[in-house]
Each structure stands twice: as C-alpha cells, then as structure tokens.
Amino acid sequence: MAAGSAVLAQRPLRAAETPAAKPATVGAEAGTLWAAAPVLLNPAPDGVSVVCALRQPATGWVEYGETAALGRRADARSNGFLAFEDKALAFRLEGLRPGTTYHYRVHAAAVAFNPSGRRAERGATETTATRSFRTLDPGAATARLTVWNDTHENKATVRALAARHRELPGDVLVWNGDVTNDIVSDELLLDEYLNPGGEAFAATVPYFLGRGNHDVRGRAARRLGQYVPGPGGRYFHTFRQGPVACLVLDTGEDKPDATPAYAGLNDFAALRREQRAWLARAIQDPVFATAPFRIACLHIPLVWENPVPENWLKVWGGFKGWVCEDGREQWQDLLEQAGVRLVISGHTHHPAWFPPRAGRSFGQLIGGGPLPAQATTIRIDADTRELRFAVENLERKVLFQDTLKA
Ligand SMILES: [Fe+2]
Numbered sequence: 351m352a353a354g355s356a357v358l359a360q361r362p363l364r365a366a367e368t369p370a371a372k373p374a375t376v377g378a379e380a381g382t383l384w385a386a387a388p389v390l391l392n393p394a395p396d397g398v399s400v401v402c403a404l405r406q407p408a409t410g411w412v413e414y415g416e417t418a419a420l421g422r423r424a425d426a427r428s429n430g431f432l433a434f435e436d437k438a439l440a441f442r443l444e445g446l447r448p449g450t451t452y453h454y455r456v457h458a459a460a461v462a463f464n465p466s467g468r469r470a471e472r473g474a475t476e477t478t479a480t481r482s483f484r485t486l487d488p489g490a491a492t493a494r495l496t497v498w499n500d501t502h503e504n505k506a507t508v509r510a511l512a513a514r515h516r517e518l519p520g521d522v523l524v525w526n527g528d529v530t531n532d533i534v535s536d537e538l539l540l541d542e543y544l545n546p547g548g549e550a551f552a553a554t555v556p557y558f559l560g561r562g563n564h565d566v567r568g569r570a571a572r573r574l575g576q577y578v579p580g581p582g583g584r585y586f587h588t589f590r591q592g593p594v595a596c597l598v599l600d601t602g603e604d605k606p607d608a609t610p611a612y613a614g615l616n617d618f619a620a621l622r623r624e625q626r627a628w629l630a631r632a633i634q635d636p637v638f639a640t641a642p643f644r645i646a647c648l649h650i651p652l653v654w655e656n657p658v659p660e661n662w663l664k665v666w667g668g669f670k671g672w673v674c675e676d677g678r679e680q681w682q683d684l685l686e687q688a689g690v691r692l693v694i695s696g697h698t699h700h701p702a703w704f705p706p707r708a709g710r711s712f713g714q715l716i717g718g719g720p721l722p723a724q725a726t727t728i729r730i731d732a733d734t735r736e737l738r739f740a741v742e743n744l745e746r747k748v749l750f751q752d753t754l755k756a
C-alpha cells in the first residue's frame with residue numbers, strides 16, 4: 351500500500367532528483383522532460399506509434415481523438431506495468447479509422463526511485479503541444495510520399511529537408527537509410543533518429559525508417575529497434591496509401607558478411623534470403639497487388655549504369671558495395687513479377703535516374719548525399735492514372751523527374 355501511494359503521490363521533484371534537467375524548448379516543446387518533439391512512426395490505416403525522447407526517466411501516456419477535445423487515452427501496458435522508461439516513451443495508438451485526422455498530445459511525469467530502488471516518487475506532469483496527423487488510407491484517391499536518404503548526421507541538411515517538408519508535407523515520409531555515420535552510442539541513436547537537428551520532423555507526418563548500411567553499424571546498432579522499430583519489429587514491410595503500394599526492403603551491409611571489419615557479427619545474406627521468401631508472399635497480398643502503382647524503397651540501389659567514381663574503386667578495390675548485387679539476385683525477378691515500377695534508393699551520394707529498359711521493367715531512382723550541396727528530397731505524387739516523381743536539391747532545383755502512367 352505504501353509503495354502504491356508513493357507511486358501516485360504527485361509533487362515536483364527536487365533539483366537533486368532531476369540530473370542535467372534544464373528548461374528547454376526542443377522542436378517547440380517546452381519543459382524539463384522532453385528531449386525532442388514527439389515522433390510519429392509506422393503509420394497504418396488503423397494505427398500509428400508515438401515515440402518521445404526523454405531527458406530523464408519518466409512515465410507517460412498519449413491523449414488523442416478526432417477533434418481537438420481529444421478524449422481517448424493510449425497507455426503502454428506490459429505485464430501489469432504502465433510506461434516507465436529511461437530514454438524514450440513509446441505508445442501505439444490502435445483502432446483508428448483510415449484517412450482520418452487525429453489530434454494528440456503526450457503527457458509525461460518524471461519518476462525517481464529512492465536509493466534503495468524500492469520507492470518511486472512521481473513528479474509533476476508535463477504535456478506537449480497538441481498536434482494532428484492523418485492515418486493512412488488505402489482507399490484514398492491520391493498519395494503523396496516524401497523520401498529522404500543519406501543525411502549522415504548533417505544537421506544543416508536535416509533542417510533544410512525538414513523546412514521543405516513543412517511546406518509540402520505529403521502523407522508519409524520514408525527515411526531511406528544512412529541516418530547516421532554508424533550508431534556508436536545510445537545517445538547518438540536518440541539524437542539522430544528521434545531529434546535530428548532539433549527538428550520536429552515527424553510530429554505531424556509519420557515516418558518509416560528504411561535501414562541503410564550505416565544504420566546497422568556501430569556498438570549500439572542492435573538497439574535501434576528499441577527506440578525506432580520497424581513495423582512488426584522488422585525493417586521490411588509494405589504499406590499502401592491510396593493508389594501507391596510501397597515495399598520497404600532492408601539491404602543490410604554493403605560488403606560481404608565475412609569482411610574482417612564486421613568481426614563475424616553479421617549475417618545479412620540470410621536476412622536478404624529471408625526477405626525473398628517474405629517478398630514472394632507479400633506481393634500476392636491483394637492490398638499490394640491491386641494498387642495502381644507499386645514501388646519499392648531500399649537503401650543500396652540494385653542498379654547503377656554510370657561509371658563508378660574513382661575514389662570508391664580505390665577505397666574498396668572494386669565495384670562491390672556500390673550496388674546490392676545480392677539483393678538484385680534475390681529480389682529482381684519478384685519485383686518484376688510484382689509489377690514494381692520504381693525502386694528508390696540512396697547510398698551512392700550521387701543522385702541518378704535509370705529508366706526502365708529492355709531486361710529491366712522498373713526504373714531505379716537514387717537520391718543525393720549528406721552535404722547541403724548534395725542532399726535531395728524525392729517526392730512522389732500519384733492519383734489512379736499517373737504517378738509523378740521529382741528529385742529536388744536544397745536549392746529547389748529539380749534534378750530528375752518523370753511521370754508513370756497506370
Ligand atoms: Fe550513405
């Protein structure tokens with residue numbers, strides 16, 4: 351009983367209990383608890399995840415609803431426990447309606463245990479701004495997708511991409527890999543995937559993470575899924591928004607698993623084989639198969655038909671790793687069988703467009719690199735008759751564009 355009443359007691363925590371806490375405004379979030387604005391992840395027609403990076407251990411919940419009056423509450427329950435996390439709170443909103451606008455805000459309260467670790471005390475509740483988002487809708491008349499890639503921790507680039515995204519928000523953002531330069535620590539993981547450049551980059555338009563080779567490297571890379579999981583815990587899946595069905599695939603590392611620098615810790619060849627088996631089933635799903643346009647996002651391109659830059663050949667002693675040869679072997683026939691029209695990648699840091707040609711029924715589109723002078727936004731804009739895509743640099747110059755007819 352005493353422990354229960356301690357947990358329920360509400361008072362501001364003393365300064366000594368709030369290490370390194372300082373009032374801050376991060377992504378328009380005021381308070382001592384939030385390390386970032388909320389991040390919306392893995393949208394679906396009936397749900398979305400909300401992840402909030404923290405400055406100190408806290409509990410929390412999400413309040414949401416179809417009007418600004420909110421009225422519904424989502425908790426993170428597990429084996430009788432409510433949320434209590436050191437670094438980030440995560441919630442799944444479920445039972446939502448497709449193509450519907452929801453308003454939401456996150457509440458959190460710091461929780462400190464006494465030195466014995468037995469008694470918990472709860473601080474005052476802090477609340478984020480109220481924002482809104484829209485669920486995916488396979489039946490929508492149009493789809494607008496935004497794709498970023500290879501930002502590699504470049505804050506100026508992320509800020510410019512986020513500013514453009516606010517102007518042209520679209521329905522969903524796919525961050526198509528190489529968010530970091532290797533995930534060397536949990537701090538970096540939280541900073542780069544949940545608070546990149548201090549931007550509220552996914553507080554109103556949800557995002558999917560497509561893993562790149564730098565997102566699977568480093569001491570903390572195995573903990574990415576703890577904070578930014580893929581749907582169902584994997585980074586390969588499909589989603590559908592209106593006329594567009596999109597496969598997201600995980601190309602893994604760019605060099606063979608036996609490369610000495612990986613110390614025998616990787617088996618991405620097995621992951622690509624697993625995706626072949628999954629892909630064979632996923633493309634049969636009527637929600638995917640009946641979409642007027644089928645596309646794929648995968649970090650390392652399957653196709654490159656320009657000369658490979660000399661420095662790559664020098665560093666790596668060959669062409670390997672510039673494209674995902676194993677992915678092409680495992681997946682190309684199934685992608686063609688599925689009628690995939692467009693494969694969107696990054697990785698090369700050199701934007702390119704290789705239209706379909708004899709022997710390859712899909713076009714390969716590749717976004718730019720991490721420096722502001724190299725970075726690109728890829729936008730897809732489709733209705734049931736045509737799909738338009740454009741690769742735009744940060745100066746808003748369109749580098750490649752084309753229209754596909756249904
Ligand atoms: Fe990269």
Ligand SMILES: [Fe+2]
Nearest residue numbers: 528562563697
């Ligand atoms: Fe890459």
